[in-house]
Amino acid sequence: MLRRVVRRLAEEKVAPRAAAIDEEDAYPWDLKELFAAQGLLGAGVPEEYGGTGQGLPGVCLIVEEIARVSATASLIIAAQELGLMPILIAGNEEQKQKYLPPLAGGEKICAFALTEPEAGSDAGSIRTRARKEGDKYVLTGRKCFITNGGIADVYVVFATTAPEKGLKGISAFIVEKDYPGFSVGRKERKMGVRGSPTAELIFEDCPVPQENLLGKEGDGFKIAMATLDRTRPVVGAQALGIAQGALDYALGYAKNRVQFGQAIASFQGIQFMLAEMATKVEAARQLVYKAAFFIESAVQKGGASREEISRYSSMAKLFASDVAMEVTTDAVQVLGGYGYTKDYPVERMMRDAKITQIYEGTNQIQKLVIARSLLGK
Known part of the structure; x- marks a missing residue:
C-alpha cells in the first residue's frame, strides 16, 4: 500500500517537476512541504518521537519510488534520514524529544x-x-x-x-x-x-x-559508522530507483522507436540489453531489501554482529549503485543520440546515478568494509 501511495505521489507531483529542478538547480521547497505533509520525512522515526515508524525498509521503499522520477527529490528524504540518524541512535531522551519531532514533521531540516x-x-x-x-x-x-x-x-x-x-x-x-x-x-x-x-x-x-x-566524548566515530550502517541501504534504494526509472523509460522508447521499418525492441541486440538491465535491477532490489530487513531486525531484536550489519549495508550500497551506473549508461545507449540530450530524462538519470557510487563512502571503501567483515578484521 505504501508503495502504491508513494508511486502515485511521485508520478503526479514529482515527475512533472524533475527536469526543471535539475535545470534550475534550486531546492524544491514545494516538494519538501508535500513530503512533510504526507509524513514521509519521519518514516524512519518511531511514533513516540513524531514519526510514522515505518523503519528502514519503509524509508528505502519511499526513496526508491521517488528516485524513479527524480533523484534530487528522493534526496530530500534520504538526507533527512541521514541527518537525524545520529540523534536517533545516540541521543539521550532530552535530545530526542527536542530535535526528532520537528525533524520528523519536516518543520526543520x-x-x-x-x-x-x-x-x-x-x-x-x-x-x-x-x-x-x-x-x-x-x-x-x-x-x-x-x-x-x-x-x-x-x-x-x-x-x-x-x-x-x-x-x-x-x-x-x-x-x-x-x-x-x-x-x-x-x-x-x-x-x-x-x-x-x-x-x-x-x-x-x-x-x-x-x-x-x-553520547560521550570519543563516541563520534562509533556514532558515525553506526549511522552509515543504517543509511547506506537508503543510498542503495536511491540507486535502485534511478535504475528502475531508466529501465522503464528505455523499455517504452524501444517499443515505439522505429528503425528499418520496425520497433527497435524487435532487434535481438536491444532485447539482450533490456534483459540484462532488468535482471540487474531486480538483483539490486533483492539485495537492498534483504539488507534493510536484516538491519531493521538486528536493531529491533539483536542477534547480529556489527560486522554482519556493516557487510549487508555496504553490499547493498555497492551493488545497487554500480547497477544504477550500468543501467543508466545502457539506457542512454538504447536512446542513441536522443539519450544524450537534455530533452530526454535518461541523460539526467545517468548524471544522478554517479553520485551513488561516491557519497556515504565510495564503493572502494565499501569493498574494504565487506572484505574486512568476511576476514574478521
Missing part, C-alpha cells in the same frame, strides 16, 4: 557533517576541533560536501576533542544554524542531483552547549 577537505574516506584525519570551555564546547574548522548545507536548521557535526587519540578522539555535536561563529561557505556546482544543495560549513570559535554532545 537536518544535515550530517563528517567530511572535510583532508578527511574524506579517511575520517580519522578530521581537523575540526572542539575544545571544552566551561559549560560549552567551542568548534573551529571546516566541513565540505555537506548535503543540505546552507538550508538545514540542525547539523550533526563531528569534531575531535582529543586529536592525539585519532579515531577514538572524535566526538559528535548537535549544532543549530543560528549559533554564533557558524557560517556557510561555498556551494558546490555539481554534475548530478542538482537542486540538492551541497556546501562548505565554517566554524570560527562556534560555541555549542555541552548538553548538545551526542
Whole structure:
C-alpha cells in the first residue's frame, strides 16, 4: 500500500517537476512541504518521537519510488534520514524529544557533517576541533560536501576533542544554524542531483552547549559508522530507483522507436540489453531489501554482529549503485543520440546515478568494509 501511495505521489507531483529542478538547480521547497505533509520525512522515526515508524525498509521503499522520477527529490528524504540518524541512535531522551519531532514533521531540516577537505574516506584525519570551555564546547574548522548545507536548521557535526587519540578522539555535536561563529561557505556546482544543495560549513570559535554532545566524548566515530550502517541501504534504494526509472523509460522508447521499418525492441541486440538491465535491477532490489530487513531486525531484536550489519549495508550500497551506473549508461545507449540530450530524462538519470557510487563512502571503501567483515578484521 505504501508503495502504491508513494508511486502515485511521485508520478503526479514529482515527475512533472524533475527536469526543471535539475535545470534550475534550486531546492524544491514545494516538494519538501508535500513530503512533510504526507509524513514521509519521519518514516524512519518511531511514533513516540513524531514519526510514522515505518523503519528502514519503509524509508528505502519511499526513496526508491521517488528516485524513479527524480533523484534530487528522493534526496530530500534520504538526507533527512541521514541527518537525524545520529540523534536517533545516540541521543539521550532530552535530545530526542527536542530535535526528532520537528525533524520528523519536516518543520526543520537536518544535515550530517563528517567530511572535510583532508578527511574524506579517511575520517580519522578530521581537523575540526572542539575544545571544552566551561559549560560549552567551542568548534573551529571546516566541513565540505555537506548535503543540505546552507538550508538545514540542525547539523550533526563531528569534531575531535582529543586529536592525539585519532579515531577514538572524535566526538559528535548537535549544532543549530543560528549559533554564533557558524557560517556557510561555498556551494558546490555539481554534475548530478542538482537542486540538492551541497556546501562548505565554517566554524570560527562556534560555541555549542555541552548538553548538545551526542553520547560521550570519543563516541563520534562509533556514532558515525553506526549511522552509515543504517543509511547506506537508503543510498542503495536511491540507486535502485534511478535504475528502475531508466529501465522503464528505455523499455517504452524501444517499443515505439522505429528503425528499418520496425520497433527497435524487435532487434535481438536491444532485447539482450533490456534483459540484462532488468535482471540487474531486480538483483539490486533483492539485495537492498534483504539488507534493510536484516538491519531493521538486528536493531529491533539483536542477534547480529556489527560486522554482519556493516557487510549487508555496504553490499547493498555497492551493488545497487554500480547497477544504477550500468543501467543508466545502457539506457542512454538504447536512446542513441536522443539519450544524450537534455530533452530526454535518461541523460539526467545517468548524471544522478554517479553520485551513488561516491557519497556515504565510495564503493572502494565499501569493498574494504565487506572484505574486512568476511576476514574478521
